[in-house]
Amino acid sequence: MKKPIINSLALAIIVIGGLMVYVFIISPPIKAEFISSWLQIEASRKPEYAGNEICAQCHEDIYAQLMSQKHSSVPCEDCHGPLYDHTLDPEKRRPIIDDSRESCVLCHKKIPPRKAVGTIDPETHAPEFKCITCHEPHKPWFK
Amino acid sequence: MRLTRRQFISSAAVAGFVFLGGIRVKGESKHYVMMIDVDKCIGCGKCVIACKTENEIPMDRKISRTWIEGYNIKVRFPYPESEVEKVVLNTDENPFQDFEWDGDKTYFIPKLCNHCQNAPCVQVCPVFARFYTEEGIVLVDKNACIGCKYCVTACPYGATYIHPEQKVTDKCTYCYHRLRRGLKPACVTACPTKARIFGDINDPNSEVSRILRTEKIYLLKPEIGTEPQTFYLNLGDKTFVE
Numbered sequence: 001m002k003k004p005i006i007n008s009l010a011l012a013i014i015v016i017g018g019l020m021v022y023v024f025i026i027s028p029p030i031k032a033e034f035i036s037s038w039l040q041i042e043a044s045r046k047p048e049y050a051g052n053e054i055c056a057q058c059h060e061d062i063y064a065q066l067m068s069q070k071h072s073s074v075p076c077e078d079c080h081g082p083l084y085d086h087t088l089d090p091e092k093r094r095p096i097i098d099d100s101r102e103s104c105v106l107c108h109k110k111i112p113p114r115k116a117v118g119t120i121d122p123e124t125h126a127p128e129f130k131c132i133t134c135h136e137p138h139k140p141w142f143k
Numbered sequence: 144m145r146l147t148r149r150q151f152i153s154s155a156a157v158a159g160f161v162f163l164g165g166i167r168v169k170g171e172s173k174h175y176v177m178m179i180d181v182d183k184c185i186g187c188g189k190c191v192i193a194c195k196t197e198n199e200i201p202m203d204r205k206i207s208r209t210w211i212e213g214y215n216i217k218v219r220f221p222y223p224e225s226e227v228e229k230v231v232l233n234t235d236e237n238p239f240q241d242f243e244w245d246g247d248k249t250y251f252i253p254k255l256c257n258h259c260q261n262a263p264c265v266q267v268c269p270v271f272a273r274f275y276t277e278e279g280i281v282l283v284d285k286n287a288c289i290g291c292k293y294c295v296t297a298c299p300y301g302a303t304y305i306h307p308e309q310k311v312t313d314k315c316t317y318c319y320h321r322l323r324r325g326l327k328p329a330c331v332t333a334c335p336t337k338a339r340i341f342g343d344i345n346d347p348n349s350e351v352s353r354i355l356r357t358e359k360i361y362l363l364k365p366e367i368g369t370e371p372q373t374f375y376l377n378l379g380d381k382t383f384v385e
Contacts, residue, residue, distance in 0.1 A: 027270050027287065035274055038284040045320040048197045049332045074335040078189050082196050107187045107335060109240055113213060113249035116183045116336050 048082040051075070055083070066138045070118075079103065079137065104131040173343045174279040175317055175372075176351055177255070177331070178360075182377040183338035184251040186211055186239045188232050193333035195235070197318060206304045207233040208315040209255035209330050214383055215246035227383045252384060253338065255330070256281065256302040256315035257363060257371035264294035264303055264314075272312075279372055280319060285311045299364055300371075317341075 055076045056063040066072060077083055080095035101122065110119035126134070135141070194209045195202050210233040217226040228246070230238050239251075258281050265273040265281060272287035273294065283303075288311040294303050295312060306313035318328035326332070331341040342351035354360075354376070361378035362371050378384070 023269055027289070034287065035284065038282070038286060039276065039319075041286075042282060042316060042319045043323040047318075047321050047324060047326060047329075049193055049321075049326075049329045051326055051332045073337050075333055077193075078333055078335050082193070105240070106237060107185055111186075111239060111242075111249075112244040112246075113239075113251050114185045116338075117185050 047084045049077050050082075050084045050087045051077075054087050062138055069139055069141065071138065071140055099130060099132045099137075101131055104135075104137075172277060172345070174345045175322065175341065176258075176279070176344045176374060177317070177328070177372075178340040178351055178354055178374045178376055179253050180338045180340070180376040181250060181252055183336045184211065184253055185336055185338075186213055186232065186237070186251040187335065188235070188237045188239075189333040189335060190253060190330035190339065191232060192235050193329040194315075197321075197329035198313075198316075200313070201307060202235050204307055205231075205233055206307070208302075208313070209253065211239075212252045212254060212384075213239050213242065214248070214250055214252065215242070215244055216248040216383060217245075218247045225383070252375075252378075253330075254300065254302070254363075255373060257300055257369065257373040258315075258317065259369035259371050261368060261370045263297040263299065263369060267293040267297040269293065276319075278317075278322070280317050281314075282316055282319065283312055283314060285309065285313075288312055299367055299369065 052063070052075050059076075063076075066074070066076075079098060083093065083095055085093035086095060105122045107114075107117055108119050110121050131137075188211060190209055191207055191211065192202075194200070195207060198208060200207060210231055213230040213232070215228040215230070219225045226246075230242050232238055258279060260275070260279065262273070262275075262281050265275065268288075269291060270287050270289055272284045272289075273281060274284065275281055290305060290311050292305065292312070295305065303312050303314040305311070318326070318330075321328060327341050328339075331339045340350055340354065342349040344352050344355065346352060355374070358376060359379065361375040363373070363375065363384060365371075
């Protein structure tokens with residue numbers, strides 16, 4: 001009758017003891033140099049998105065056009081894909097040009113919680129045309 | 144191994160400090176915060192795509208460092224008995240487009256790690272893998288993390304999870320590698336309506352400190368005392384935030 005209790009107690013002590021040994025002896029202790037080494041690993045990762053300011057350094061004309069009207073807050077990389085590699089080597093990574101209706105509708109479909117942008121109903125708003133037929137994305141109102 | 148009295152006292156002090164508060168590297172330099180304007184969010188999901196691309200989270204898995212919650216509320220009186228439906232966007236497919244928004248109140252709430260200054264995840268970590276940087280960011284040392292998931296259950300915002308490939312916990316880092324290069328976090332860079340505002344709160348001329356001085360700021364779950372560093376604007380009447 002007594003044995004199972006002793007056995008389970010021993011098992012519990014082994015498990016907890018093992019955990020303690022791992023946590024306090026085997027696992028690396030906390031030192032400032034461990035954290036700074038992780039900070040270096042974390043900081044050395046390569047970005048994917050460059051940001052509008054970097055795009056503007058080469059593509060001044062289209063950037064000035066974009067900034068002059070309602071799409072001024074839209075980042076280049078939302079439509080053209082992540083382009084940090086393109087800033088390092090323009091030939092290696094080419095921007096995406098996505099002119100499908102779906103990519104416009106992602107922001108401009110009329111749904112009730114969407115209040116900050118102009119919206120349309122894609123079922124009735126010229127369903128057989130591409131959006132770029134009438135609206136130029138860098139200067140959407142009007143072509 | 145014998146310890147001298149000086150070594151014993153200093154190591155005990157360090158251990159006590161670690162147990163009580165976690166490791167906190169303090170500095171007078173910068174303190175980054177994010178502000179999210181709930182009224183400006185249009186639920187396009189560009190921030191989620193940017194975050195997952197930037198940080199190599201599998202795009203098709205339903206986990207993300209940042210995500211958008213869409214609320215559809217049919218108001219009843221008394222108010223807490225209203226019917227609340229929540230839709231979550233955390234992959235590159237947008238569930239908001241085809242959702243039937245038939246409620247009286249509808250809104251989007253983008254969420255991410257709040258980088259609490261009194262973070263439960265840092266307190267519970269048994270191997271001290273989580274720590275505060277001098278910029279006020281909570282980071283995970285993935286070399287030290289053992290994947291025990293204490294932090295996953297401790298986080299009141301559901302912002303931490305197990306990375307399916309690395310098998311350790313993963314969370315928002317405010318894109319630490321981008322900040323070091325002088326860039327803004329990927330979600331802020333990708334937001335087309337400037338619903339996410341990011342900056343240094345110690346700099347009196349930055350946009351965030353101007354907003355902090357002049358506008359109403361809301362926190363998620365302020366009553367539990369985690370001191371979140373992600374501030375919400377225009378959240379006022381939106382009672383239902385889980």
